[in-house]
Amino acid sequence: MSLHPLEKKFLEAFPAERRASWPIVIAVSGGSDSVALFHLVRRTHPSTAGPLVLVHVNHQLRGAESEEDARFCEELARETGVAFRLFVCPVKAEDTPGLGLEAAARRSRYHALREAAEHVGARYVLTGHTANDQAETILYRVFRGTGLRGLCGIPRSRPFGPAALVRPLLGIHREELLQYLRDHNWNYRSDRTNESTDFARNCIRHVILPEAVRGVHPAAVKGVLRVGLNAQEAWAFLETAVNDAISACLVSQSPTEVVIRRDTLTCRHPFLVQQMVLELWRQQRWPLRKLTRQHLVQLADLVRQGSPTSCQHFPGGVEIHVSGNHLILTRPAGHQTPANQLDDGEDDVFGDVD
Numbered sequence: 001m002s003l004h005p006l007e008k009k010f011l012e013a014f015p016a017e018r019r020a021s022w023p024i025v026i027a028v029s030g031g032s033d034s035v036a037l038f039h040l041v042r043r044t045h046p047s048t049a050g051p052l053v054l055v056h057v058n059h060q061l062r063g064a065e066s067e068e069d070a071r072f073c074e075e076l077a078r079e080t081g082v083a084f085r086l087f088v089c090p091v092k093a094e095d096t097p098g099l100g101l102e103a104a105a106r107r108s109r110y111h112a113l114r115e116a117a118e119h120v121g122a123r124y125v126l127t128g129h130t131a132n133d134q135a136e137t138i139l140y141r142v143f144r145g146t147g148l149r150g151l152c153g154i155p156r157s158r159p160f161g162p163a164a165l166v167r168p169l170l171g172i173h174r175e176e177l178l179q180y181l182r183d184h185n186w187n188y189r190s191d192r193t194n195e196s197t198d199f200a201r202n203c204i205r206h207v208i209l210p211e212a213v214r215g216v217h218p219a220a221v222k223g224v225l226r227v228g229l230n231a232q233e234a235w236a237f238l239e240t241a242v243n244d245a246i247s248a249c250l251v252s253q254s255p256t257e258v259v260i261r262r263d264t265l266t267c268r269h270p271f272l273v274q275q276m277v278l279e280l281w282r283q284q285r286w287p288l289r290k291l292t293r294q295h296l297v298q299l300a301d302l303v304r305q306g307s308p309t310s311c312q313h314f315p316g317g318v319e320i321h322v323s324g325n326h327l328i329l330t331r332p333a334g335h336q337t338p339a340n341q342l343d344d345g346e347d348d349v350f351g352d353v354d
């Protein structure tokens with residue numbers, strides 16, 4: 001079988017030798033990107049490698065269309081001889097106060113994908129995020145006032161329980177995938193909500209980026225992607241410094257409390273101290289959404305100056321106080337986020353990021 005040029009390109013991003021004998025979960029919505037991902041994986045999959053499992057999550061958000069998406073995915077798996085697993089995870093606005101439907105659906109989807117991966121013992125879970133998704137995410141975060149980490153965009157891969165979540169299409173543009181599907185006459189489902197400009201993502205996708213290409217620079221999408229790559233390099237550098245600073249100052253860390261030594265930090269740059277506190281916050285899985293730049297400056301001042309000594313209150317019920325050389329960050333047990341509400345998809349969130 002001769003390979004399509006896009007399949008050759010795909011093999012560079014997700015080489016056959018990496019697939020080994022473990023099962024691989026492919027998350028398919030039925031939309032063009034994940035259907036193209038599915039075909040790219042199966043057509044480049046060595047016969048000796050582990051089995052593929054197509055997983056679809058039905059959130060029942062679009063009535064009969066949702067059911068048709070699920071049927072389409074099941075049929076796609078059946079026709080190609082691939083195992084299929086369906087999760088029905090209804091999402092309702094009233095059950096997700098303050099989160100938004102899209103974010104709630106994403107959260108439940110990641111839980112389902114994780115469960116699927118654990119069930120079959122998969123090493124990889126693949127999603128169909130593309131270069132366009134990357135550019136849209138970065139721009140969205142810019143508009144929301146992101147920090148360096150958020151500017152890095154969607155990570156190519158990250159730990160996902162015992163498996164890894166991998167996005168092998170991040171270097172491939174949506175148009176290339178559509179062409180690939182057209183070349184083979186393969187069907188996919190069109191999501192009506194993707195066409196509307198109701199959501200921020202679609203406004204960036206259908207209005208802002210096309211206008212930028214027309215009126216600002218023909219390579220605007222690539223330009224945004226380059227900003228993301230630059231940020232990734234800068235973040236990799238900063239992350240090492242942050243981890244070194246944490247190793248030097250951490251006294252103790254438990255789910256409810258972090259204690260750090262102040263004297264190892266007083267001579268560090270305030271930006272590094274802010275980033276270090278932010279990283280500890282993340283490690284604790286304390287809520288980041290309401291943590292503002294102002295809070296970070298305040299935190300870094302507390303670390304450096306050690307005053308005032310009275311207890312300071314931070315978002316998410318976190319209390320901070322200084323005791324001599326120690327800074328103590330506490331989040332009482334009543335404020336802990338239940339395990340089933342921890343956000344597994346936060347890093348590709350089209351939402352608030354530091």
Ligand SMILES: Nc1ncnc2c1ncn2[C@@H]1O[C@H](COP(=O)(O)OP(=O)(O)OP(=O)(O)O)[C@@H](O)[C@H]1O
Nearest residue numbers: 027028029031032033034035055056057127128129
């Ligand atoms: N309902 C779902 N079931 C399984 N996987 C999904 C589902 N929705 C999204 N995904 C996965 O997450 C990726 C990104 O989600 P996104 O919301 O951008 O997808 P989409 O626009 O609905 O569809 P696509 O990316 O397939 O064109 C998808 O490419 C797919 O791998």
